[in-house]
Amino acid sequence: MNFLEEWIHSAIKQSLGESAASGNFPTGNRKIMREDIERYHLQKLSELVKYIAARSPFYRRLFAKADVNPGDIKSFEDFSKIPFTEPRNIIGKPHLFCCLPQSQIFRGFSAEGTLDSIRVFYTKDELDRIVASIAAALGTLGLRKGDVLQIMFSPEAEWGCDYLVSRAAEICGARAVVTGHGLLEEQVDKMVEHGTTMLIGSNPYIYAITGLAEGRGLDRLGIRSVILSRGCSYFPFDESIREEVERVWGGKAYDHYGTIETGLAVAIECPAQDGLHINEADFFIEVVDPETGEALEPGEEGELVFTTLNRRCMPLLRYRSGDISRLIKGRCGCGAEMLRMEGVKRKILRIGEE
Numbered sequence: 001m002n003f004l005e006e007w008i009h010s011a012i013k014q015s016l017g018e019s020a021a022s023g024n025f026p027t028g029n030r031k032i033m034r035e036d037i038e039r040y041h042l043q044k045l046s047e048l049v050k051y052i053a054a055r056s057p058f059y060r061r062l063f064a065k066a067d068v069n070p071g072d073i074k075s076f077e078d079f080s081k082i083p084f085t086e087p088r089n090i091i092g093k094p095h096l097f098c099c100l101p102q103s104q105i106f107r108g109f110s111a112e113g114t115l116d117s118i119r120v121f122y123t124k125d126e127l128d129r130i131v132a133s134i135a136a137a138l139g140t141l142g143l144r145k146g147d148v149l150q151i152m153f154s155p156e157a158e159w160g161c162d163y164l165v166s167r168a169a170e171i172c173g174a175r176a177v178v179t180g181h182g183l184l185e186e187q188v189d190k191m192v193e194h195g196t197t198m199l200i201g202s203n204p205y206i207y208a209i210t211g212l213a214e215g216r217g218l219d220r221l222g223i224r225s226v227i228l229s230r231g232c233s234y235f236p237f238d239e240s241i242r243e244e245v246e247r248v249w250g251g252k253a254y255d256h257y258g259t260i261e262t263g264l265a266v267a268i269e270c271p272a273q274d275g276l277h278i279n280e281a282d283f284f285i286e287v288v289d290p291e292t293g294e295a296l297e298p299g300e301e302g303e304l305v306f307t308t309l310n311r312r313c314m315p316l317l318r319y320r321s322g323d324i325s326r327l328i329k330g331r332c333g334c335g336a337e338m339l340r341m342e343g344v345k346r347k348i349l350r351i352g353e354e
Ligand SMILES: [Zn+2]
Pocket: 002, 269, 270, 271, 272, 273, 277, 332, 333, 334, 335, 336
């Protein structure tokens, strides 16, 4: 069963149900259809633009410059006329995006690495929602009571990625062991010590551990699933790494997508390993030509552009990720019908443009 799809549908139903008084959503256990999701997206986008216009100095200025009337977003076409938000818009100026007073900010995350630092802020409720979506994803991958998830992210301050994932594992009834990002030898020792059944860590790190475990004859420890995360930096998912990890551990390796700006957990593969299921309750994704910014036909490869639907602290509208992928529609082998994306293989870096 795809718990992530269930979680997403329930979130969408709840949100649409709030407007049931207006008679536009029949109550009961009706299945969520694509039209419902589109209606939900349009409703959220229209509300979000008005919310942001009243609170974010950056977007107020952007709307004025582009002649966008925040009350006029009635269709996806209206929405597509809003200019993109670029990573460089946030660098050094995250406060211009904040829609809530500082007292309500709970935690900031920084995206370090190839781009200058981008800082993004979240409320406690927003982090709790991320944890809930991660729990649904881990449940889809089979994490249950009796399992041990070994989390190999570099240690962070309170409420870092490692902590969010460990809380999600506990929701699944499993035990989480945070082993940081230290010596490879120690990671393998910890697997033996704790009886780890699922691993999560960055692609190159897991790849290195895989080689080491095989060299020590400690493969086949009972690890059923390995989540190859891009972590907080950019590491492309490589099918040859997947093959190697699956061969050595004897379990399944899964691709995951999420960035600091988009809220860490956006999409993940399911046991069918046929594209990454997208959290459509929290994200509206467009695919555009990376050169011209024009919308592409469904299924065409282009740059992913994100709008965060439920963030109230630092929402982002039409954010250019630089990540190249394509969307996949139709039923997945796991039975879920939610939108999927191909794993990201390439990132475009735009530095110093103004
Ligand atoms: Zn699936």
